[in-house]
Amino acid sequence: xxxxxFKWLYFLLSALILVPGMISLVxxxxxxxxDFVGGSLLELKFEENQSLVVDYQKTIEDSGFDVYxxxxxxxxxxxxxxxxxxxxxxSLIKAALAEKFEEMPEEVRFETVxxxxxxxxxxxxxxxxxxxxxxxxxxxxxxxxxxxxxICAIIAMFHDSLVMLGIFSLLGHFYGVEVDTLxxxxxxxxxxxSVHDTVVVYDRIRESQKRHPGANFIDLVNKAITETLAxxxxxxxxxxxxxxxxxxxGGETIKWFIFALLVGTISGTYxxxxxxxxxxxxxxxxEKKIRKK
Amino acid sequence: MAPKGRTRTLFWLIILISxxxxxxxxxxxxxxKFSWKNFSLDTQISRPDFDFSFGNFKFKKELELKQGxxxxxxxxxxxxxxxxxxxxxxxxxxxxxxxxxxxxxxNFFGVSEPLVQTSKGGEEYRLIVELPGVAEIDQAIDLIGxxxxxDFREQESSDSAVFISTDLTGKDLKRSQVQFDPNTGxxxxxxxxxxxxxxxxxxxxxxxxxxxxxxxxxxxxxxLPRVDEPITSGEAVIRGDFTLEEAxxxxxxxxxxxLPVPIEIIEQRNIGATLGQESIEKSVRAxxxxxxxxxxFMWALYGRLGFLADLGLIIYGxxxxxxxxxxxxxxxxxxxxxxxxxxxMAVDANILIFERIKEEIRWGKQLREAMELGFGRAWDSIRDxxxxxxxxxxxxxNPFNWSFxxxxxxxxxFALTLGLGIFISLxxxxxxxxxxxxxxxxxxEKLITDH
Numbered sequence: 001x002x003x004x005x006f007k008w009l010y011f012l013l014s015a016l017i018l019v020p021g022m023i024s025l026v027x028x029x030x031x032x033x034x035d036f037v038g039g040s041l042l043e044l045k046f047e048e049n050q051s052l053v054v055d056y057q058k059t060i061e062d063s064g065f066d067v068y069x070x071x072x073x074x075x076x077x078x079x080x081x082x083x084x085x086x087x088x089x090x091s092l093i094k095a096a097l098a099e100k101f102e103e104m105p106e107e108v109r110f111e112t113v114x115x116x117x118x119x120x121x122x123x124x125x126x127x128x129x130x131x132x133x134x135x136x137x138x139x140x141x142x143x144x145x146x147x148x149x150x151i152c153a154i155i156a157m158f159h160d161s162l163v164m165l166g167i168f169s170l171l172g173h174f175y176g177v178e179v180d181t182l183x184x185x186x187x188x189x190x191x192x193x194s195v196h197d198t199v200v201v202y203d204r205i206r207e208s209q210k211r212h213p214g215a216n217f218i219d220l221v222n223k224a225i226t227e228t229l230a231x232x233x234x235x236x237x238x239x240x241x242x243x244x245x246x247x248x249x250g251g252e253t254i255k256w257f258i259f260a261l262l263v264g265t266i267s268g269t270y271x272x273x274x275x276x277x278x279x280x281x282x283x284x285x286x287e288k289k290i291r292k293k
Numbered sequence: 294m295a296p297k298g299r300t301r302t303l304f305w306l307i308i309l310i311s312x313x314x315x316x317x318x319x320x321x322x323x324x325x326k327f328s329w330k331n332f333s334l335d336t337q338i339s340r341p342d343f344d345f346s347f348g349n350f351k352f353k354k355e356l357e358l359k360q361g362x363x364x365x366x367x368x369x370x371x372x373x374x375x376x377x378x379x380x381x382x383x384x385x386x387x388x389x390x391x392x393x394x395x396x397x398x399x400n401f402f403g404v405s406e407p408l409v410q411t412s413k414g415g416e417e418y419r420l421i422v423e424l425p426g427v428a429e430i431d432q433a434i435d436l437i438g439x440x441x442x443x444d445f446r447e448q449e450s451s452d453s454a455v456f457i458s459t460d461l462t463g464k465d466l467k468r469s470q471v472q473f474d475p476n477t478g479x480x481x482x483x484x485x486x487x488x489x490x491x492x493x494x495x496x497x498x499x500x501x502x503x504x505x506x507x508x509x510x511x512x513x514x515x516x517l518p519r520v521d522e523p524i525t526s527g528e529a530v531i532r533g534d535f536t537l538e539e540a541x542x543x544x545x546x547x548x549x550x551x552l553p554v555p556i557e558i559i560e561q562r563n564i565g566a567t568l569g570q571e572s573i574e575k576s577v578r579a580x581x582x583x584x585x586x587x588x589x590f591m592w593a594l595y596g597r598l599g600f601l602a603d604l605g606l607i608i609y610g611x612x613x614x615x616x617x618x619x620x621x622x623x624x625x626x627x628x629x630x631x632x633x634x635x636x637x638m639a640v641d642a643n644i645l646i647f648e649r650i651k652e653e654i655r656w657g658k659q660l661r662e663a664m665e666l667g668f669g670r671a672w673d674s675i676r677d678x679x680x681x682x683x684x685x686x687x688x689x690x691n692p693f694n695w696s697f698x699x700x701x702x703x704x705x706x707f708a709l710t711l712g713l714g715i716f717i718s719l720x721x722x723x724x725x726x727x728x729x730x731x732x733x734x735x736x737x738e739k740l741i742t743d744h
Contacts, residue, residue, distance in 0.1 A: 087431050108568050114559035132688050136681055143677055185704050192685035196678040203674045231648040238587045239637035245583030251572030254626050
């Protein structure tokens with residue numbers, strides 16, 4: 001089947017998802033968690049009490065603490081974000097709440113990160129991403145000899161990263177979903193998964209090139225895709241099953257981490273067949289046009 | 294064609310390994326309880342602990358899964374060392390000394406398996422402390438964070454509020470203990486000086502009879518007793534209106550010694566234990582459900598081949614879990630996610646091979662030849678593809694502690710389980726599945742040709 005005939009359709013589909021994401025990234029950016037900007041996160045739980053979170057907020061502010069945000073995070077739990085506070089402050093807050101609502105809240109977790117640490121982490125994160133991208137590019141270039149394979153694989157990889165970043169920017173703006181170190185982990189994992197998937201397709205294209213040296217490039221690519229599509233989809237399905245199960249049934253704290261992995265996996269599967277391969281074809285056509293001149 | 298003998302050996306070897314893995318994987322005690330009509334069973338399988346000796350070689354391994362902070366509950370603390378008063382070249386040594394000191398304090402406190410590490414971030418010298426399962430975290434932080442520099446001072450003259458330092462400090466202490474005042478029942482901290490200290494103390498008390506000798510901790514007076522008579526025994530008691538916890542804390546700090554450099558807390562994460570346990574249960578459940586879906590999928594798609602791949606997958610799970618217990622790998626929540634993810638990826642090698650086999654059959658080859666070719670040709674793809682993921686795992690795990698990369702425990706946990714999972718899955722996906730295939734399909738073919 002002539003998959004490559006529709007390559008502009010595939011690019012359009014990518015654009016449909018990428019453009020809103022990019023706009024959101026530029027306008028709203030990402031919502032960073034305390035890992036990156038510093039601050040405190042306090043999660044408390046009331047067994048009996050069922051007041052509104054705004055009431056809790058008022059009590060805390062009355063005790064002299066600024067609250068950045070407060071939200072429910074489960075049936076009985078609520079999450080408070082504030083500027084960095086100490087453990088003693090936490091005791092004060094708990095006491096104030098206990099007095100007002102006649103029940104001592106249970107401390108589920110408390111995290112506080114100083115701002116220098118946060119900034120540092122951001123730098124380390126960017127370093128990791130650059131390092132990974134370069135290492136993977138190097139490997140693909142070495143394995144496939146021709147630059148075009150490596151570069152198109154990297155473009156597909158960035159495509160997937162931008163899909164993830166764009167979606168999380170939108171989620172951050174509309175639902176307050178934060179980006180933390182786990183998100184970065186997911187991003188890096190997807191980088192590699194995306195290339196992993198792309199490499200399988202490219203591998204097949206290369207093999208076909210060897211077997212049919214004179215053949216038309218587009219035909220080769222179509223053939224390769226036909227042969228690998230089943231495998232690519234099936235492999236992704238197994239991973240998606242596991243991630244879906246984790247997302248629906250797994251713990252609260254890693255929910256968005258799993259979601260990021262899910263988004264990335266779907267995008268990665270899509271991009272290896274419908275972005276990476278068409279890019280090769282486009283490159284090839286451009287090469288030919290330039291040569292004719 | 295693979296020699297039949299070798300295949301059979303490999304087959305039994307795999308069965309043996311799987312069985313051992315199963316034994317290692319079992320929890321300490323597995324309750325077995327069910328009843329059916331008149332037959333009922335209510336007993337426990339106890340896994341034998343590995344504890345044997347072999348001449349001089351002793352082997353004892355506790356085979357429980359080590360849980361990270363986010364699962365077991367506990368605290369993760371990061372301190373910054375205030376190095377202003379320390380010369381540049383002395384700083385690393387000071388940090389190491391601080392590290393040792395804190396470890397002593399934490400050990401005296403009785404925390405099991407604490408983690409105390411040094412780290413350098415930019416210009417800052419830091420200490421990372423992890424305390425699993427600590428309930429009284431406030432105490433722990435106070436215990437660690439306080440410099441605890443003890444010194445003794447004498448009054449300038451009687452009735453003066455000014456105190457002058459003597460040479461007697463915490464360094465001259467041999468030991469400190471918590472005791473109870475026989476009269477009031479109040480907790481006190483007893484001090485025992487070393488010989489030089491005892492000597493000094495004797496001199497100080499002698500020349501200060503009737504005056505106050507101040508006991509100062511980090512520049513704050515903790516006790517201001519009046520000296521009744523010279524004390525040459527080298528023993529003293531600090532009565533400072535302590536609660537029991539305060540007394541214990543002071544005693545520990547004195548025994549460990551003063552911190553060589555003051556420290557300040559810059560990051561703190563406390564996780565309650567219930568959150569962790571809930572997360573574990575949910576993740577295990579999710580993992581099992583996902584596994585069933587994947588297994589069903591493989592069976593539906595590839596029939597008998599799929600079923601064998603499923604067996605390979607179960608063996609993969611058993612071996613991986615056993616390795617976690619043996620190495621041991623500290624499991625965190627992202628680590629569990631990494632493991633579950635790797636199960637999904639483990640199947641990938643099989644899918645690549647099976648698709649290849651289907652292709653070869655489509656091109657007219659016989660099943661056996663198709664099988665062998667399938668394994669051979671798919672290997673290149675498998676290798677290239679997995680190397681990329683392994684590169685990323687390497688970067689995330691940061692085994693050489695490069696400071697420009699992260700050192701977070703949770704991320705490393707994920708990288709480790711994912712990376713380990715890939716290695717093991719390469720083994721089970723290729724060796725195990727191939728052996729199973731060869732074993733069962735060879736027999737089947739024999740059955741067919743014998744008729």
